[in-house]
Amino acid sequence: MLYNFTNDYSEGCHPSILQKLTQTNVSQQPGYGHDEFTQEAVATLRQLCGKPAVDVHLVAGGTLANLIVLGALLKSYESVIAAETAHINQHEAGAIEATGHKIETVPTADGKLRPQDLVALINKFPEYHTVKPRVVYISNSTEIGTIYKKQELTELYHFCQENHLLLFMDGARLAMALAAPGNDLTLADLASLTDVFYLGATKCGGLIGEAIVIANESLQKDFKYYIKQRGALLAKGRLFGIQFSELLRDNLIFELAGHANSLAQRIAAQLQELGYAFLTQPETNQIFPILPDDIITQLNQKYGFFRWKKMPEGHSAIRLITSWATPPEHVEQFLKDVKVLTAKAG
Amino acid sequence: MLYNFTNDYSEGCHPSILQKLTQTNVSQQPGYGHDEFTQEAVATLRQLCGKPAVDVHLVAGGTLANLIVLGALLKSYESVIAAETAHINQHEAGAIEATGHKIETVPTADGKLRPQDLVALINKFPEYHTVKPRVVYISNSTEIGTIYKKQELTELYHFCQENHLLLFMDGARLAMALAAPGNDLTLADLASLTDVFYLGATKCGGLIGEAIVIANESLQKDFKYYIKQRGALLAKGRLFGIQFSELLRDNLIFELAGHANSLAQRIAAQLQELGYAFLTQPETNQIFPILPDDIITQLNQKYGFFRWKKMPEGHSAIRLITSWATPPEHVEQFLKDVKVLTAKAG
């Protein structure tokens, strides 16, 4: 196979992380997040959030971040509202329910929640026979590559505030969202327009790690207990600290995300020129072009990607993902190949 | 501070791990444990276990390993039996109970369980008013530095077999146990004298990772679901794979454990010569000498360690831990300092 576009976690990590791990290897550091690298990463994130009072916790992965945050925010009879496409609903093997909570889902066209999606759920059957919604879960970028605009997030957050709901943003691909051409949000915006969000390293240049930011101060107390109880408080916190101290230095993480995005956008633009449609608006490093099945089959001999959805008339939507490490020349070759196949088919 | 003997996770990792991470950084690898390094680590462990049918899963930490394994092995009304000193009972913030299970504890002098400790618990009040014990949890080395001999493990395992109990060994410090001077167990023994055990990398030369070995084939089915559901199935499995492929090559992990053990044993031997007693038999890299409180206070200005337990007549037991990375010269300096302080006090 020439190149695998299946996901953005196929490669290792940005070299600066390995260099830092190597340089600092023999220094003795306290465990469980008290190491100096974690402290530096936390300080930088606080600065980027423009809010010294945010709490930051580094954990290993996205499902772990989701189950810890939701477990901490919800009382047993409270539910989380999410889009049907939400990662917590589709691809976490019931992790949220295993912490005891119902996910109430809403069908959406673009993977994004809007206030009108929530109205019915918060006006259900009267009290105590049904769960009580308490958290609204969104992903940015979403599981289908779209992003939230500042106006959208503002409306959603205000709706939450007015309805005693907490807003939680899954940021496994937040760097790509914030680095997207159409984005108008900053980390500082997130710190004032969500209650909790996280910024993922795994899919954007790190080996491991998600940085949970608890913006709402009333939710910060005892949070480390939840992390410990779910097995997520790791002895060598230095490993996580170094991911984020390096990726946050000089906005490296957003530069890497920009690289991933620009390659995907290049593919999208060229495919659109060739006349191909997309399942969702191509905005980040995940794009879902709709191609003829025979072209897909031929491309698949040379490139890895996920066949996402059967479409009418012998077409399918595929998912192409570019990463911080994707070599531009493989993208160019891919585009050349699509053009040739399209010409032949035409 | 000259040197910190508080734990064995203060330093980074063996350099070969960083080198391998660097060399293989750009190679695209499948996620979730399907990478080539994980495959190599699994193959080596199977070989060391002398049992190709064992299943191996790499997860991030010990609490995570414990809660996943116990959650997978226990039905909701079944309990796990453990020593009162057990890590799952004392230092996991209720992680096991959070998966719904009672820990039934047994007081012990040396942190080890023996068949006679279990008899009362399996002959309780008649059925369905009490929990039903199903798993016996042991640690090797234990939380207080002692190890299991082959004869002891054999008796315990047979007792479990006869009483419909599963035997699970927490191996966060298994490398040190197996590298201890008094040890007569091998990984192959563990694969036939336990149902599940794990081998920890975090405390013995790795950055992260515990290798869960499911020796009992009837427990292997669908195990990856449990890992995923607890948030422990990480995208970049290569990070875990490389820890273990490197540490298991040429038995590196046991060599590193031997280094840690030998330094602790050197301290123990010298302190015994000075007339000091120990809370438990010094067998591995964790030792618990009993010293006069004023000597402890003075040592503590130069060395880090944990004050474990107040003892009579102005003495305390302290916990000293050496690691794979402890420089011998610091140990020698520590011993020199103890001798001087002891002479002064005498």
Place this chain on the structure above:
Amino acid sequence: MLYNFTNDYSEGCHPSILQKLTQTNVSQQPGYGHDEFTQEAVATLRQLCGKPAVDVHLVAGGTLANLIVLGALLKSYESVIAAETAHINQHEAGAIEATGHKIETVPTADGKLRPQDLVALINKFPEYHTVKPRVVYISNSTEIGTIYKKQELTELYHFCQENHLLLFMDGARLAMALAAPGNDLTLADLASLTDVFYLGATKCGGLIGEAIVIANESLQKDFKYYIKQRGALLAKGRLFGIQFSELLRDNLIFELAGHANSLAQRIAAQLQELGYAFLTQPETNQIFPILPDDIITQLNQKYGFFRWKKMPEGHSAIRLITSWATPPEHVEQFLKDVKVLTAKAG
């Protein structure tokens, strides 16, 4: 208010239950279901099931029965499939999720599941990223008053068998289903066409109690532990025993259900004659006629019922429920009132 058609649990219980409680009040009985009345009830149910090997457990209510059975049948990563209208999905305040399990829902027109509804759910994304469906939950009669025919249940059960799924029937209103004019199922059929079902007393002439029947012998072991652990094993089992020993004597429960059904069917027939449509086929004691909103408002001054769903053009579906204790004269008066209001409106 003249009469309340809101539900079928507004009245006490059939007088024979109170008489038996009174007659046997001073006899000393063993607790926790070992009393003679429970034994008698179990024996009768076994006989009615035509299968001496079924296990029977009496618990207090439907939500309790559902959470105990599903908790017992499911491993942590396994899910239950249900219709969107299912009681476990809508009206149990997240009780099933609180035991750790995801409910995967299917939209239906009539509240009933068919094999084709399940196909997509059992052919999802490949293993261990998603939950694994294991139980199919159905209600008979359903939450919207419809019933399963033998042919439908047979097809569903065979589909479950072929796909490693267990079939569980919520029978809070099973007596009404089996006493419905269109029914062709027996308790003996249920014992061979489900894995577990229950027969509810609360809504059909008892004060309290649901009789869980475990037809699948492989699921019977240790079931009482689950009951105890959920707080449902009550000391004075005699209270439950007497509900069922009396209600099962000479098929009293089905006679009572027949009474409830026939009154609802009488209302349905008359409303149909008046030209009114129904939200779902009126088959049992729960019917959902669609009436003009102003007629509803006027009826509501005299009769209690639930406004179920807004419909187009100033109509709504209401839910009318008759019970084992509903006096026929109130039904006649209700029909007279509807006729008058309809005539006025016409």
Place this chain on the structure above:
Amino acid sequence: MLYNFTNDYSEGCHPSILQKLTQTNVSQQPGYGHDEFTQEAVATLRQLCGKPAVDVHLVAGGTLANLIVLGALLKSYESVIAAETAHINQHEAGAIEATGHKIETVPTADGKLRPQDLVALINKFPEYHTVKPRVVYISNSTEIGTIYKKQELTELYHFCQENHLLLFMDGARLAMALAAPGNDLTLADLASLTDVFYLGATKCGGLIGEAIVIANESLQKDFKYYIKQRGALLAKGRLFGIQFSELLRDNLIFELAGHANSLAQRIAAQLQELGYAFLTQPETNQIFPILPDDIITQLNQKYGFFRWKKMPEGHSAIRLITSWATPPEHVEQFLKDVKVLTAKAG
């Protein structure tokens, strides 16, 4: 068998309950605790507590009450402290752990907790590696028949207040405690010296039911959700309402408890006169005399009771329980039989 002293739930209920159930049987009542009998019971309890702001909820049994209250009061990483003999620790099949919480136990001689028992547990290892105690669970009367004096409860409650702990009293046998000769507590005292307590009907003249009283107003919000989610919100709340409206009328429940206590005290006094010792102070309707094994064996042919504990020199402690319904003549016959056997043995 002449009479069974095994427990206090062998008989039915006080006749006034059956009469009331019968008289009110056909009246239509709203479900889920909104019936008039429940309202009356709640009002009476509020009055007896001298505190109109207490919240009252009626549930079916003690284990259910315990798991609901503790589930509602504890965050996931918080624990409950209890005596080793506590019902929640010994006889609830892991019900509390199944809601996710650790029980931290304290050995006691008499089943009662005192402030000094709690000091070590609230001064453990520093934060987030261990669970955090939040609730102190006590039983009154205890599982071994003893009772709390006002002074003891006051000290314990103040200690809890000073240490951010909630005090919860299991009152499955509270009526017997409050009716005991040595008692100096009232329901009003409990409403100001506990955060939550319950008063049990099952063991003192009712068929079913425990009345949970939430004295601490900050704990009252949304409590009914917890009840519903655990399956404990039953449709025919009238059944529970009538238990308590009858038992609380003119203090009937305490009169019944007094009857049970006085018979047990009569046995205790006579056995003491015969020279027999007791495992714990005989204070209520549960007493634990220590008798020679051969006398026990002979008594057991005629009377039911539980052999509690082997004692030295061929003796055992047995548990004798009298109930609200125990006929005095059986007690007299029992005492006569013990005297004869004692004389023979002497």
